[in-house]
Amino acid sequence: MxxxxxxxxxxxxxxxxxxxxxxxxxxxxxxxxxxxxxxxxxxxxxxxxxxxxxxxxxxxxxxxxxxxxxxxxxxxxPQWRRPFVRIRESATRIRRTGSPYALAFVLVAIVAVLLGYLLWPRQPAPLDWQQLAKTVTALFAALGTLGAGAILAARLFLxxxxxxxxxxxxxxxxxxxxxxxxxxxxxxxxxxxxxxxxDDLDRCDQKYVVELLDTxxxxxxxxxxxxxxxxxxxxxxxxxxxxxxxx
Structure with a gap:
């Protein structure tokens, strides 16, 4: 029934x-x-x-x-469609909430470009692969730190x-x-x-029961x-x- x-x-x-x-x-x-x-x-x-x-x-x-x-x-x-749910959800939220998230994205992009500019050698030697490898490693490390900060920000604000x-x-x-x-x-x-x-709502305290039903x-x-x-x-x-x- x-x-x-x-x-x-x-x-x-x-x-x-x-x-x-x-x-x-x-x-x-x-x-x-x-x-x-x-x-x-x-x-x-x-x-x-x-x-x-x-x-x-x-x-x-x-x-x-x-x-x-x-x-x-x-x-x-399907497995291949699952990431698109989060991508579309984040885009919708950014569009709804407006400038703070767009501004944060722009700042992250600017910082990434500045890091690349500062770390990349001005006149790299054509065959200096060791120096080039060090530069690329430093750049990826900086971008990794930046990415970790972006993930933390997403957890807080998204x-x-x-x-x-x-x-x-x-x-x-x-x-x-x-x-x-x-x-x-x-x-x-x-x-x-x-x-x-x-299920199991009767095992919760009264405050949470009221909060859940009111929500x-x-x-x-x-x-x-x-x-x-x-x-x-x-x-x-x-x-x-x-x-x-x-x-």
Missing amino acids: IALRLVETHLTQAGTSFLLHVDGPWGSGKSSLLNLVEERVAPYFQVVRFDAWQQSRLAPAWWSLLTALRSEITRSR WDSARGARLFEQTQANPMADISARFRWLLNRSEKPVAFFI IQTMVRDMGGAQQRPPAERAAYFVVAADGQRG
């Missing part, structure tokens, strides 16, 4: 998000039920499994949800780490607007409708209703297994 309800909702109300709470005490078989439902809906949905208890100690709830969604979308693609996610929250006036836009973008990259199966509500609400959402955009579906009596 749960599988039929999910499929029916998607077919009859494609623009409407859907949340289902599977209520039951610990050990009653909620996880086993999710496994059975996943088998039934797998032909119709891209299922994202999310262990709330494991994720609650790692990072903000929104970052964990987006990371799980991106990982599942990437995993479902949300590739939990630390970067927290920094983003602290430096933005309205972080959920950008988060909701990125959530919507990822949903539309999936080849099937996306259904989150959230889901905010992201879905900011996507707009069925009348506001363009037909090409997907809705989000959530099946939450938790003991409603806990806490």
Whole structure:
């Protein structure tokens, strides 16, 4: 019945998000039920499994949800197409957020050119291969250091780490607007409708439970209703297994 309800909702109300709470005490078989439902809906949905208890100690709830969604979308693609998901996602974020990232890219390019100019010999001897090898080695070492710095910056500013996610929250006036836009973008990259199966939420503390459910509500609400959402955009579906009596 749960599988039929999910499929029916998607077919009859494609623009409407859907949340289902599977209520039951610990050990009653909620996880086993999710496994059975996943088998039934797998032909119709891209299922994202999310262990709330494991994720609650790692990072903000929104970052964990987006990371799980991106990982599942990437995993479902052929090997050669997987890098393009991150490339397109980064380009979209840079285009949305504007000049800070473009400025950082320009600065990195300028520094790389200056390093090459300073390290390259002015009048290299035609047969001085030893000196040429030293110069090339120094240049690659400098570019490697520069690349490591760029990767670190990406983890901080492109949300590739939990630390970067927290920094983003602290430096933005309205972080959920950008988060909701990125959530919507990822949903539309999936080849099937996306259904989150959230398990072990009743093992988390009350603060994280409220944070996770509020994050889901905010992201879905900011996507707009069925009348506001363009037909090409997907809705989000959530099946939450938790003991409603806990806490």
